[in-house]
Amino acid sequence: MSQDLDLFVLGAGSGGVRAARMAAADGARVAVAEERDLGGTCVNVGCIPKKLFVYASHVAEDAHDAAGLGWSMPRGAFDWETLLANKNREIARLNGIYAQLLDQAGVRRIAGRARLVDPHTVAVGEERYRAEHILVATGGWPSLPEIPGGELGITSNEAFHLKRLPRRVVVVGGGYIAVEFAGIFHGMGAEVTQLYRGPLFLRGFDDDARAQVAQEMRKRGIELRFDSNAVALERAGDAIRVDVSDGSRLEADEVLFAIGRHPLSADLGLEEAGVELDANGAVVVDAYSRTRVPNIWAIGDVTNRLQLTPVAIHEAMAFVRTVFGGEPTRPDHADVASCIFCQPPLASVGLTEAEARERYGAVDVYRSRFRPLKHTLTGRDEESLMKLVVEPESNRVVGVHMVGADAGEIIQGFAVALKAGATKAQFDATVGIHPTAAEEFVTMREKATS
Numbered sequence: 123m124s125q126d127l128d129l130f131v132l133g134a135g136s137g138g139v140r141a142a143r144m145a146a147a148d149g150a151r152v153a154v155a156e157e158r159d160l161g162g163t164c165v166n167v168g169c170i171p172k173k174l175f176v177y178a179s180h181v182a183e184d185a186h187d188a189a190g191l192g193w194s195m196p197r198g199a200f201d202w203e204t205l206l207a208n209k210n211r212e213i214a215r216l217n218g219i220y221a222q223l224l225d226q227a228g229v230r231r232i233a234g235r236a237r238l239v240d241p242h243t244v245a246v247g248e249e250r251y252r253a254e255h256i257l258v259a260t261g262g263w264p265s266l267p268e269i270p271g272g273e274l275g276i277t278s279n280e281a282f283h284l285k286r287l288p289r290r291v292v293v294v295g296g297g298y299i300a301v302e303f304a305g306i307f308h309g310m311g312a313e314v315t316q317l318y319r320g321p322l323f324l325r326g327f328d329d330d331a332r333a334q335v336a337q338e339m340r341k342r343g344i345e346l347r348f349d350s351n352a353v354a355l356e357r358a359g360d361a362i363r364v365d366v367s368d369g370s371r372l373e374a375d376e377v378l379f380a381i382g383r384h385p386l387s388a389d390l391g392l393e394e395a396g397v398e399l400d401a402n403g404a405v406v407v408d409a410y411s412r413t414r415v416p417n418i419w420a421i422g423d424v425t426n427r428l429q430l431t432p433v434a435i436h437e438a439m440a441f442v443r444t445v446f447g448g449e450p451t452r453p454d455h456a457d458v459a460s461c462i463f464c465q466p467p468l469a470s471v472g473l474t475e476a477e478a479r480e481r482y483g484a485v486d487v488y489r490s491r492f493r494p495l496k497h498t499l500t501g502r503d504e505e506s507l508m509k510l511v512v513e514p515e516s517n518r519v520v521g522v523h524m525v526g527a528d529a530g531e532i533i534q535g536f537a538v539a540l541k542a543g544a545t546k547a548q549f550d551a552t553v554g555i556h557p558t559a560a561e562e563f564v565t566m567r568e569k570a571t572s
């Protein structure tokens with residue numbers, strides 16, 4: 123029997139859950155189908171467990187730094203199984219909260235894989251649902267390379283469930299996930315080698331920030347090998363042998379591929395219903411997240427715009443306002459801040475220096491590198507970087523970049539200033555909080571030469 127709904131959502135990740143809840147709050151009859159755990163990538167195998175791992179990976183460093191601050195700490199031991207059990211408990215709690223939020227909003231939860239039968243009908247198992255609107259929010263999945271033995275490697279999905287902490291890890295890739303996991307495994311005591319196919323990783327971020335992260339990772343003892351890639355993997359007893367493009371060989375207990383994520387759009391009946399997919403399988407949408415089929419919409423990673431949880435949530439809110447709020451609203455993808463939780467973290471908002479030069483021609487750059495106050499006592503050889511990119515004609519700050527402790531927390535605030543169109547003069551007129559690292563952003567007066 124078919125059941126009539128105003129909205130059927132495929133996928134209960136960050137975007138799908140937000141859209142379902144908000145639409146239901148507007149009085150819509152809503153169902154959401156999920157074939158895995160509620161909360162999607164972010165809650166189960168992404169942002170949340172990753173950040174918990176990052177906290178864990180910092181402890182050895184903090185304990186080491188404690189000596190200069192007067193504390194003598196016994197050398198502790200790290201237990202992976204405890205961390206995993208605690209992490210799993212927290213994720214289960216969050217899964218429960220997501221269920222509760224959907225139930226409280228009156229959204230019907232359906233466990234199972236949904237597939238479009240036609241533009242208004244969705245099938246889950248034997249059940250058929252008729253819906254006025256359909257929202258595809260099925261997310262993405264980490265990719266594996268097509269190289270001999272590629273299947274011996276793991277992705278971030280498996281990294282969150284390893285039975286034991288690997289002693290030697292090879293990380294392949296140079297984006298968010300690769301850099302974050304290199305720091306995580308290193309902090310927990312593993313020997314880490316990271317391979318990146320280009321001359322400098324973190325393509326798309328500001329060049330000074332990229333170089334700074336590389337410098338700080340190397341200081342910590344992570345082996346970064348640029349212009350190199352894994353070309354073949356082979357089992358060697360309990361270990362995995364990695365053939366590197368430069369002809370060398372590495373041996374590791376785990377090889378983590380973090381080479382990008384692809385949209386989960388296959389076998390959903392999308393193309394048969396008339397929805398267009400691009401060459402990467404991403405659902406093609408207009409500025410309002412509408413597909414080529416007028417009543418089918420898509421948000422989040424499956425559209426491959428910006429693969430970030432807060433962006434999926436933002437797109438969900440715009441979708442609900444457009445469809446159920448009577449107010450056509452385009453999600454705004456400009457100046458979205460983000461943070462790579464490496465050690466120390468890199469966060470930024472707005473344009474890189476190179477992007478700003480391309481857009482505006484000449485730009486003013488302000489740059490500060492300094493040793494964080496804390497490390498004057500701990501003795502740690504760590505350097506922070508802060509950088510402002512200013513468009514000289516309007517005096518507007520168009521890029522803010524930081525590598526240093528708490529960069530994510532700091533840049534979040536500056537993202538508001540950038541979004542509000544703050545000028546360098548307004549940054550200068552702002553009195554700093556002393557002593558903080560963040561005050562550097564309002565005290566930089568000397569233009570840097572490139």
Ligand code: NDP
Nearest residue numbers: 267295296297298299300320325380381382383429461462
């Ligand atoms: P990214 O797209 O960030 O990076 C992929 C990396 O893999 C790039 O360095 C790329 O190199 C490299 N690569 C691609 N194909 C190959 C290949 N065949 N062989 C070797 N290297 C390859 O992807 P991630 O997997 O790191 O993360 C996916 C997305 O998830 C991110 O873009 C981000 O949007 C999101 N995310 C956000 C986080 C956060 O906000 N903190 C954390 C984790 C993920 P090249 O540069 O040369 O193309």
